[in-house]
């Protein structure tokens with residue numbers, strides 16, 4: 389999604405703006421630009437594609453202003469061209485924007501009727517002309533923005549600078565995150581604390597409806613009713629070393645390798661290691677009495693929730709309703725009295741997940757969210773925020789955040805089961821012991837990547853790949869397919885293995901690799917039967933299993949030998965080979981692994 393930065397600096401800010409934008413690259417973008425106030429006039433440089441294009445532009449046409457805004461754009465309205473790239477501007481006003489102005493067409497028509505000439509296909513340009521129009525009516529920049537904000541509908545974060553005013557920047561937040569940073573004689577604006585980490589760790593997050601007037605001397609913040617408000621200044625933990633890939637070629641590789649450590653940290657947060665039992669925070673609801681859990685999320689986080697459905701239903705004997713947030717938010721689903729609703733999100737800013745959370749909150753549910761960004765909107769709007777300790781995830785393809793989400797959800801399932809006495813203390817200790825073994829087993833898998841590199845050579849030649857699994861391996865099959873398609877661009881689908889004969893089997897021939905996720909659990913024999921059906925039709929089977937290759941009774945194109953672990957914990961472990969297969973296939977294909985085309989890390993629009 390789009391990223392915003394702004395700096396009121398003591399000296400020229402162009403280089404720092406680009407550095408800050410680089411730290412937002414992980415969100416995904418297709419063009420970038422900056423604007424500064426130069427001798428009282430607004431100047432900008434923009435470029436299609438990667439930041440390096442903007443940098444070369446700045447080399448030949450530098451900007452010297454001390455006040456500036458910058459933007460990485462992920463196209464929503466209008467193609468990813470230089471013309472549509474932000475900042476957008478008139479002679480008086482320059483704006484960067486993240487989100488969608490839903491009523492931009494009406495605004496544009498009204499402004500065009502007044503003589504404003506639009507140059508782009510974007511919704512953002514309506515904001516620029518709206519503010520300009522208010523200023524032409526004689527309002528000061530601050531009054532003009534305050535007035536303009538009352539006309540905007542939709543979700544947005546804005547950064548605004550003005551010609552003739554070297555010590556003024558205005559920020560506004562409604563639906564999209566925005567952070568203000570405090571320096572010594574300098575002030576900053578960013579979509580998140582990560583962007584600002586090299587400059588400051590003193591951060592204020594604007595709340596819904598807030599707008600702020602920044603000057604070098606400080607900031608004044610106003611709420612949606614224009615009342616002056618104080619918002620807390622917190623110490624950000626975003627690391628300035630964040631852009632470091634260590635010894636890895638890609639962030640995704642680094643993040644896959646970090647999993648043993650970050651899963652350990654996450655589990656340690658929810659487990660009493662001495663007692664060997666789950667130590668789950670009080671969610672403010674009696675877990676013994678709930679009769680339904682509602683889970684919602686998007687993408688990979690949804691698949692984590694789907695694994696939890698199996699865990700909670702089987703272990704705690706509570707029905708779980710789960711749906712992708714983009715559907716659940718509009719389904720008007722009836723919700724139980726005093727139910728528990730769980731939201732899963734790495735970024736904590738996903739627009740659909742947030743909207744579903746709000747629906748459940750208004751309808752009386754107790755809200756628990758599993759988030760990686762503790763200061764995110766979803767965390768702040770929840771009754772209980774359950775952090776994953778994955779650390780910043782930069783690769784667009786989620787890896788360590790997924791397994792950390794699973795770690796928290798596994799502990800939640802055990803906590804509910806304990807409260808409802810559906811497991812004995814002894815069983816709880818066995819489940820916890822099995823969870824605590826997972827980091828060690830993951831280490832053993834990632835220690836030798838050669839089998840994945842070899843299989844990736846073959847996978848990279850495929851145009852379609854199927855993933856099969858049953859039980860908790862079904863969501864892992866879905867997640868494996870998502871991982872492969874998003875970074876290698878190979879078409880991949882995950883199916884419940886039992887569904888194969890109801891349609892997908894028609895796709896199988898000798899050109900179609902079929903990746904079977906099949907731990908030796910109580911459904912293993914059933915999955916083996918489905919595998920035989922694939923083999924009989926010439927499908928190229930890649931088996932991920934703790935069962936030896938020679939025990940499965942059919943020809944395998946490849947076999948990934950897994951350690952044997954408790955059936956409860958297999959999703960945590962079996963996610964890892966699917967990540968490595970996707971990663972190495974993308975490397976063979978030479979795609980942009982960390983920032984795949986068309987994708988954004990933080991999806992703040994619906």
Ligand code: M6R
Pocket residue numbers: 686687688689690732733734735736737738741784785786787871874987988989990991
């Ligand atoms: O930040 P979130 O966890 O809410 O994001 C949800 C999805 O957008 C995300 O998981 C997406 O599917 C990833 N690209 C998957 O790798």
